[in-house]
Amino acid sequence: MPATIQNELGKIVLSDEVVATIVGLATVENYGIIGMASKNASDGLWKLLGRDNIRQGVVVALTDDQAMIDLYVMVEYGVSINAVAENIIHNVVYRVRESTGLTIDSVKVHVQGVRVQAT
Secondary structure (H helix, E strand, O other), X not given: OOEEEEEOOEEEEEOHHHHHHHHXXXXXXXXXXXXXXXXXXXXOEEEEEOHXXXXXXXXXXXXXOEEEEEEEEEEEOOOOHHHHHHHHHHHHHHHHHHHHOOEEEEEEEEEEEEEOOOO
16 A cells, blocks of 8 residues: 655655665665565575565555565575664665655564575
8 A cells, every 4th residue: 555645735655666665775785685585475485586676575564654664685694683684674764764754663674594605
């Protein structure tokens, strides 16, 4: 459902896709993130997505001026998952508030996998 922001000059309508793109870009710029993860519904496998599919690892639920966000990510081996998740949450909240003016109700980070770099 699109979010609607009303002010004295008019009405702004934001689609889920726009907010999901902002969230995806804010997520992948964090240290320790390999990329977004998307679940293939047919076989239950998670796969790593490139920058072209940045929205597919993001689930956004919008109400009038609030957003609830679920992120599905893959992290690099050896990083503190807790620290990476906290950085993601802070970055996403900041970017969405600055870009859209929406209030963030919740941001949930779901780590779907850890990638080990082969040497």
